[in-house]
Amino acid sequence: MWKQMLPALRMTLLMTVVTGLIYPGVITGLCQVLFRSQANGSLITRNGQVVGSALIGQSFTKAEYFQPRPSAAGAEGYDASASGGSNLGPTSQKLIDRVKGSVARLHTDNPAMQGAVPADLATASGSGLDPHLSPASAAVQIERVAKARGISVDQLRPVVDQLTEGRDLGLLGEPRVNVLALNLALDEKFPVR
Amino acid sequence: MTPNGILQIGIYFLLILAVTKPVGTYMARVFSGERTFLHPLLRPLERLCYVLSGIKEDVEQRWTQYAGSLIAFSFFSFLLAYLFQRLQGILPLNPMAFGTAAAPASATAMTPDLAFNTAVSFVTNTNWQSYVGETTMSYLVQMAALTVQNFVSAAAGIAIAIALIRGLARQQANAIGNFWVDLTRAVVYLLLPLSLVGALFLCSQGVIQNMGSYTKVTTLEGKTQVIAQGPVASQEAIKMVGTNGGGFFNANSSHPFENPTPLTNLVQMLMIFVIPAGLTYTLGKMVGDTRQGWAIFAAMSIMFLIGVFVVYGAEQSGNPNLAKLGIESNASATQSGGNMEGKEVRFGIAATSLFATITTAASCGAVNGMHDSFTPLGGLVPLFNMEVGEVIFGGTGAGLYGMLLFAILAVFIAGLMVGRTPEYLGKKIEGKEVKMAMIALIATSAVILLFTGSSAVIHFAKGSYWNGAYGPATGNLNNSGPHGFAEILYAYSSGAANNGSAFAGLSANTPWYNLTIGLAMLIGRFLIIIPMLAVAGSLAAKKRVPVTSGTFPTHGPLFVGLLVGTVVIVGALTFFPALSLSPIVEHFLMAQGRLF
Known part of the structure; x- marks a missing residue:
């Protein structure tokens, strides 16, 4: 040796x-x-200012925006310099309590929501930076967003449909909507007065 | 399970099947010193490596010299990786000033035990990460310490597998190749070209590659978001091809900057298995009977596909405790259903289940979803994959030599049953080979179970050096009940199997966990490699015995079945008690609605 x-x-x-x-x-x-x-970093600029990345989710809390999934990244969620999941297991009391809270809030915010909550909408992603919602999770928020922006559901729905991506090559992954792209489109088409 | 999900899994498997022969043939040529289509371009680089490091290309080594070279190389690799981390504060390419007083408040200190754990982790191809990449490591450390080890630890694994194949292929020889030549060829002809192409593709899809400091943006709602940056694509590519798995970011391949689309996800999964699958064909090619390679491939495939569908079934059924709260558990055209905690929308249930099985079947350890949040049975498969030693395709090289260890045991058991000296590929398997295989097997199993047991009971005073503010070693857990125990079991299984994935709820960055997991990684690497090199040396010296009517054929379904049986039975006998205390009991408690 x-x-x-x-x-x-x-x-x-x-x-x-x-x-x-x-x-x-x-x-x-x-x-x-x-x-x-x-x-x-696929950065997006609006009026000369960087407002985020096309790939990185950010938090939205206002009624006039589509809201993303819960996030465990950083103390307040969507901290893009501290990625990560909740790492709570399926029998965790903390997980159940958190989801219970999310479900209650979703029903309060979206009184029109009926039936079961889409699987992704009340669960935290692995990265804590998931930029997407499933089409179902976007759909349950349409009525609230339309109301907050003073437009009709029929005006809003085509915008959501247009920004819904299918599976890659028609096969891979899952259909999805990029929340930041959607909210940027809303601000452009239906600005809040 | 949905038809689309099953199709995604089926297509992945067919793609792996399709690349096995061409990649295996290419590797057989490279390691036999024959010319390939890349030689005109890369042969000068290979030669330059020999000149600069003072190596004689045509001198071969006995197994002891081969092992000595590997150990010496690993020693310097460790030393350099350790120093880069500890000195990152005074080295360049550190825009976030980690390791200095100017570091962000959220930064993790680079303690000696953390640097030890990380250096061991990358040198042993484990890539267990006690640290959070984006708050701990400078770009220079990520590149010059971690990326380098991603290359060379993978190359060393391939070298060992090739040496073992030579042991089987040669007769009455005392040499098994030259470690430095095998290492260089693996890097130059295999890992570098694959990584170059892979990194460029990944970047074209959105994986970042820059040296800038983190970007501060103002979100639509006026909040500040700091977006981590870095040279990610270059590391991401070799992290997959070398079955390393150490993410640039904490969230690993679930982070959109590491794995932005379902397409990159498919490519990353292919990158994990391409070399391990190809090596089965290389084995057949180099021993002159490709059916032997396909038999190994078949045994691996059977266990792999069973694993995938167990995980996929469990994850798609979801968590009954969440269903009770009104969460949809059935898939529909507009949402994935199932257990989405810790998973990304773009990948959904099928692609995440597939990734989890691949990454733990191989010794990769990259994750595109958080295994800690999987359902109990979904987490059981990754645990079992690691505990049987990652022989289901396995790590680059490590999977093949691990599986050959089981092949030795399988023919030994068959030999006992019929009362005949066992043979494998024409070589008599005798006392020495079986002893070496058993040393490897017992060492890794013991290290998992003993450390897991110790951590479940060991007590430290709060604020002690060994476990800081956590107190007892169970204080570091994120979950209670059986799932908490599974976090510990997973950590040592991952370490000893050189996997590197985690039930990441465990806060492992304390001296106790850093040192014991570090030790588990060292034992899991070198106490397999050294015995297997001894086997290679011993087999190379033997004569090939002619095939007779009494020879047990090792290319048919009977052998494949026996091999699968050996892996499963050895794994089950060793780990069933521990597994029944964690995922298995948790599965039944979850069904009853018990929470912890």
Whole structure:
């Protein structure tokens, strides 16, 4: 083994340079040229101001906005520098209490909501930054949002449908609506007076 | 389960089936020193590596020298990874000033025990993370310490598997290859090209790749949101291809910046299995009988598919305690139903269940949903996958040599039943091989069960050095009752199996957990590798015995069944008591509505 020490040291340093500096450096250079927007976080600007990332969820509490799933990222949720899930197990009292609270609030905020709550709407995502809602979770909020913006449900529904994405390649993952994209579209089309 | 979900799983499996032969053939050529289509481009780089590190390409090593080289290399790798972390405060590429007085208030301190745990974790291809990436590690550490180990620990695993294959393929030889050559070839011809292509694809889909500091944005409702940045794509690609699994961010592949779309999710899952599946074909190719490789592939596939559908079924049925509160548990066209706690909408139930099974079947440990929030049976499969040693495709290289260990046991058991000296691929399996296989098996099982047992009962004073403000080692749990016990069992299973995924509710960043899990990772890596290299050396020296009518064929369904049986029975006998105290009992308590 002792005879192997010198080659081991040299190989460690060499690999550090090749795979730890050159490789990520080359990838950074290429990505910054080829995919500039994606490489820097798919940031969205409105009136010259960065308002978020197309991929990262943010919290919405006002009635005139579609509201995202509960989030366990950071103390107040949707902390994009402290990602993570609740890590509460299926028999956790804390989980049941939290979901109970969410369900009650959903019913208060959306009196028109009927039937069972869509599975994603009262549960926290793994990243705490889930940018999406299922189409069903968006649908149950349409009436509230329309009312808060002083428009009719029939005016609002097409906007939601238009921003609903299907499965990738018609097959992969699940249908979904990007909450930030939807709310930005609402602010543009039906601004709150 | 929905038809679409089953289709997603089926298509994934068919894609893996399709890449196994071409990738396996390519690897067989690379490690036999034959030319491939990439040689004109990469051969100069390979040569340069030998020149710069002073290695003679054509000198082969005995198994002891091979093992010595690996240990020496791992030692320096550990040292460098440790130093990079501890010194990150004075090193460049640290826009968030981690490890200095100017770090954000939420930053985690880089203590010696955390740096030890992380260095061991990445050197052993485990990638267990006691830390939160975005609040702990500078970009330089992520690249020059962690990304590097993602490459070389994976390459070392492949090298060991290739050495073991040579042991089976050669006769009356005393050498099993050259560790440095195998390592270099794995990096240059396999991991680097796959990672380059993978990283560019991932970035094109939205995975970030920059060196900037975190972006402060004002949300539509006027709140401030700080968005973490970093060189993610380059690390993400090798994290998958090398079955490493250590996320750039805490949320790992559930984070939209690591895994933004269902398409990237599929590609990441393919990246995990491509080398482990390909190696089964490489085995067949190098021993001159591809049916042998396909038999191993078949045994792995059977266990894999059973696992996937157990997880998917359990997760899709959801949590009855939530259904009682009025949460929809059935899937419909507009929502996924099932247990969505800890899962992302874009992946849904099927793609998350599939990912969880793949990542724990392989020694990857990346997650696209939080395993801690899975249903009990959904969490049982990942636990079991890890506890049988990740031989269901398994880690790059590690899966194959782990499965060959079980193949040795399987033919040994068959030999006992018929009263004949067992053989595998024409090599007599004798006392030494079986002893070595048993050392590997007992060491890893013991380390899981002993540390789990200790952590369940050990008591520390509150505020002590060993476990800080948590007090007893059970004070670090996020869940109570059987699920709490499962968090501990999962942690040591993940460590000893070099997986790295977690029931992440466990707050593991204390000296007690950092050191014991670190030890579990070291034992789980080296007490398998060294015995398996000894087996390689011993087999290489043997003559090949001719096939007779009494030879037990190891390429038919009987052998596949025996191999699966051996894995399941050994795993079940060792871990059933521990598993029955955690996921199994929790399943019944959940059905009764008991909460903790």
